[in-house]
Each structure stands twice: as structure tokens, then as C-alpha cells.
Amino acid sequence: DVKVTQSSRYLVKRTGEKVFLECVQDMDHENMFWYRQDPGLGLRLIYFSYDVKMKEKGDIPEGYSVSREKKERFSLILESASTNQTSMYLCASSWGGTANTEAFFGQGTRLTVV
Amino acid sequence: QQQVKQSPQSLIVQKGGISIINCAYENTAFDYFPWYQQFPGKGPALLIAIRPDVSGKKEGRFTISFNKSAKQFSLHIMDSQPGDSATYFCAAIRDQTGANNLFFGTGTRLTVIP
Numbered sequence: 503d504v505k506v507t508q509s510s511r512y513l514v515k516r517t518g519e520k521v522f523l524e525c526v527q528d529m530d531h532e533n534m535f536w537y538r539q540d541p542g543l544g545l546r547l548i549y550f551s552y553d554v555k556m557k558e559k560g561d562i563p564e565g566y567s568v569s570r571e572k573k574e575r576f577s578l579i580l581e582s583a584s585t586n587q588t589s590m591y592l593c594a595s596s597w598g599g600t601a602n603t604e605a606f607f608g609q610g611t612r613l614t615v616v
Numbered sequence: 617q618q619q620v621k622q623s624p625q626s627l628i629v630q631k632g633g634i635s636i637i638n639c640a641y642e643n644t645a646f647d648y649f650p651w652y653q654q655f656p657g658k659g660p661a662l663l664i665a666i667r668p669d670v671s672g673k674k675e676g677r678f679t680i681s682f683n684k685s686a687k688q689f690s691l692h693i694m695d696s697q698p699g700d701s702a703t704y705f706c707a708a709i710r711d712q713t714g715a716n717n718l719f720f721g722t723g724t725r726l727t728v729i730p
Binding site for chain 2: 605
């Protein structure tokens with residue numbers, strides 16, 4: 503079974519802190535994604551990566567950055583956390599380039615910024 | 617611009633009834649259409665998926681109907697059960713490397729009343 507593991511289920515951080523959310527997948531997938539999920543707003547793409555060190559901005563990249571130094575690991579960084587970044591964060595991975603391949607999600611990280 | 621439009625935003629169905637969720641897309645490059653089911657506090661998980669060369673697919677109580685000419689597809693949940701209460705996302709995938717190839721609908725929150 504494909505496994506996408508996010509490092510924390512719940513996280514509480516203070517305003518202004520630098521926050522790292524880690525995601526690891528074990529299926530050698532090329533593509534990795536970070537989404538933010540808020541009530542009524544669906545899944546909003548923050549960043550996408552299709553290869554090591556390659557990244558593409560999604561719909562809401564402001565206030566976030568990412569790092570992909572190894573194929574299996576994709577990190578989301580909140581440079582200076584703010585209360586409006588309180589949300590559920592979801593990581594996903596998929597095979598690249600070929601259709602007929604769905605994305606697999608981690609269990610999510612519920613981040614609260616106080 | 618929303619690549620995949622999903623409706624309704626929320627749905628309440630009596631136990632034993634049929635739940636129907638609709639999605640529409642414009643980009644004819646999409647060639648794989650998965651549906652995801654998400655329970656509260658969990659990441660989305662693949663439920664059922666279809667390619668556009670077939671008009672429908674059935675897995676247990678879950679059926680996808682697909683209308684390629686209308687660029688629409690729907691999820692039908694037959695004999696809906698309280699355990700089906702979840703948020704459902706449709707998605708569309710295109711065969712593309714080096715760029716995001718996965719697009720989600722905004723989600724439907726289904727509540728099945730006992």
C-alpha cells in the first residue's frame with residue numbers, strides 16, 4: 503500500500519514562528535503536493551513539486567515556501583506563522599506524467615497559530 | 617478559474633436513499649476522473665475512478681456516470697448509509713509532466729440521516 507506520512511497530526515505554534523510541516527511518501531512518486539483545507543473552500547493547492555528541487559506555485563503560495571531535497575520528502579515552510587494560516591494541511595503524492603494515476607493523501611496536519 | 621465545478625456544496629439524504637453529486641469540466645485534456653471520500657479529521661482517500669472511454673463504472677453501492685460530450689460526470693451512492701456521511705471530492709487529471717496535472721472540485725458534504 504502507498505503510504506504518505508505527515509510528521510504531525512496536530513500542531514500549535516505562536517504568531518511569528520517559523521513552522522515546518524514534513525511529508526514523506528514511500529512509493530517513489532515524482533509528484534508531491536501541499537494543500538490547505540478550510541471549511542467551505544475545498545482543497546486549495548499551495549505548492550506542487552514534480553521532481554527533486556523543482557517546485558511550482560499553486561493557487562495560494564503567499565506566506566509559504568517548500569523544499570524538496572530528496573524525492574520522497576516534501577516540506578512546507580511557514581516563514582512567519584500568522585493566525586490566518588490556522589488550517590488543515592494535506593500532503594499528497596502521485597506518479598508524474600502519466601494519467602490514470604490518482605493522488606494519495608496523508609492524514610493531514612491540523613495547525614493552530616495562536 | 618475553477619477547472620472542475622462540483623455541486624451541490626452540501627447534501628442531506630435519508631438512509632436508504634440515493635445521493636447524487638455532480639461535476640463538470642471544460643478542459644478536454646483531462647483523461648482520468650477519480651472521486652475521493654474524506655471523513656472528518658482524515659485525509660481524502662480514493663473511492664472510485666473512471667476513464668472517459670467508458671460511460672459508467674460501478675463498485676458496490678457507488679457508481680460513476682460519465683458524459684464525455686457534455687463534459688460532466690456524477691457520483692451516485694445507492695442505498696445511502698449513515699456511514700457514508702463524509703465530504704466527497706471529484707477530481708480531473710491530465711497527462712502532463714512538469715506541471716500540476718491534478719484538479720479538484722470544491723467538495724460536497726454529505727449527511728445521511730438514519
